[in-house]
Amino acid sequence: MxxxxxxxxxxxxxxxxxxxxxxxxxxxxxxxxxxxxxxxxxxxxxxxxxxxxxxxxxxxxxxxxxxxxxxxxxxxxxxxxxxxxxxxxxxxxxxxxxxxxxxxxxxxxxxxxxxxxxxxxxxxxxxxxVMDKKQHSLKDTLHKAVDGVYQLALKKQVKIDVNEIESINLYYDEDRILQVFTNLLSNSIKFVSSKDGVIKVKTQLTDTTVLMFFEDNGKGIPQEDMEFIFDKFYQSNNQNVKKPMGSGMGLAISRHIIESHHGSIRVDPNFIDGARFIVEFKK
Missing domain, CATH: 1.10.287.130 (Signal transduction histidine kinase, dimerisation/phosphotransfer (DHp) domain)
Incomplete structure (x- = not known):
């Protein structure tokens, strides 16, 4: 045109x-x-x-x-x-x-x-x-986990400090939640130093959730590993935090267990004095 x-x-x-x-x-x-x-x-x-x-x-x-x-x-x-x-x-x-x-x-x-x-x-x-969910005392389950790793901690002279928490009853599969707590405590024992290693377990309540903090003064977890540490195939390239076989799968298993209870588990990226895992349960 x-x-x-x-x-x-x-x-x-x-x-x-x-x-x-x-x-x-x-x-x-x-x-x-x-x-x-x-x-x-x-x-x-x-x-x-x-x-x-x-x-x-x-x-x-x-x-x-x-x-x-x-x-x-x-x-x-x-x-x-x-x-x-x-x-x-x-x-x-x-x-x-x-x-x-x-x-x-x-x-x-x-x-x-x-x-x-x-x-x-x-x-x-x-x-x-299939999860066998029944009403249990979270305090009792936690103490069972601490008792279960007592000999490991004693052998390495590691101190486990559990803050006193009120009795909280939640619906969960106790064997599986006990497995998660034991895994987190065992990992901390593995990665802290002998004699001066300290593991702390704290609990915080909100209106809708129960938060549990598993802290240790070990070598910590590199920032680049935090996003992937719960992946079942992931192995850190950092030899200081390379996961032993049991704990490597244990973290992936722990995530699946907690998510099966409609909760969450994560690493605190702001904790710089070692490693801190946060487990969240819905009330």
């Missing part, structure tokens, strides 16, 4: 309006194309990030499986070696024989605990675990 207009000839108003309309349509189409181009770029970036996340997850899974294989192999090899020694030496002194038998029992317990964690994690992550 524009090319058909001759300069020497006067242009009528309708023709001018038509030219303007065509220009307006062209501008609108260009804007739409630009917007679509931006949308495609954003989508491409999102797909790229998602792909990178999948690659990282796959790497973490491979590392996790390698670690599991190693953890399964170690006690199995130890049990076999001790059994062969006992089988080949009928004249072994009783005390030495007892020592080998104790090692076999301990390695068997370690192997059973690892297998239980693997099965627990699989059931909980797939929603196949």
């Amino acid at each position: 524009i090319s058909s207009v001759v300069k020497e000839q006067p242009v009528s108003l309708p023709e001018v309006l038509k030219i303007l309309e065509e220009n307006k349509e062209t501008i609108t189409i260009n804007k739409q194309l630009q917007q679509q181009s931006h949308d495609l770029k954003r989508l491409s970036d999102r797909l790229k990030n998602a792909n990178q996340a999948l690659v990282e997850k796959d790497r973490q899974k491979d590392e996790f499986l390698d670690t599991v294989a190693h953890e399964l192999k170690t006690p199995t090899a130890s049990i076999r070696a001790a059994s062969e020694i006992l089988f080949d030496d009928d004249d072994m002194p009783v005390e030495l024989k007892k020592k080998f038998l104790d090692n076999i029992v301990n390695d068997s317990d370690r192997l059973a605990a690892l297998i239980t964690n693997i099965l627990d994690l699989e059931k909980l992550s797939n929603g196949r675990e």
Whole structure:
């Protein structure tokens, strides 16, 4: 239309309006194309990030499986070696024989605990675990957990300080919540120093929630690990906080248990004197 207009000839108003309309349509189409181009770029970036996340997850899974294989192999090899020694030496002194038998029992317990964690994690992550929720005293459950790790703390000379809390009754599966508390306390015992290690458990009540704080004066958790520490395949690259197999799965299991009770568990990023885990229950 524009090319058909001759300069020497006067242009009528309708023709001018038509030219303007065509220009307006062209501008609108260009804007739409630009917007679509931006949308495609954003989508491409999102797909790229998602792909990178999948690659990282796959790497973490491979590392996790390698670690599991190693953890399964170690006690199995130890049990076999001790059994062969006992089988080949009928004249072994009783005390030495007892020592080998104790090692076999301990390695068997370690192997059973690892297998239980693997099965627990699989059931909980797939929603196949049925919680036996009844009314329990949170104070009593916490003291059971502290009693359960008492020997570990005593052996390492670690102090566990539990603030006195009023009796709070909530509906939960006591075995599973006891498992969470025990895991958090055991992890703290592992990562604090001998003799001067201190673990504190505090409770805070609000109108709708119960908050429990598990604090220790250990090496703490790097900021870059906090977002991923509850992932079942995650192992920290920082050797100071690299999770032992039991505790690594234990944190993932703990998260599934707490979320199955409509609560939450997280690391406090503002706590700088060690590590602080916050468990939140709904009243």
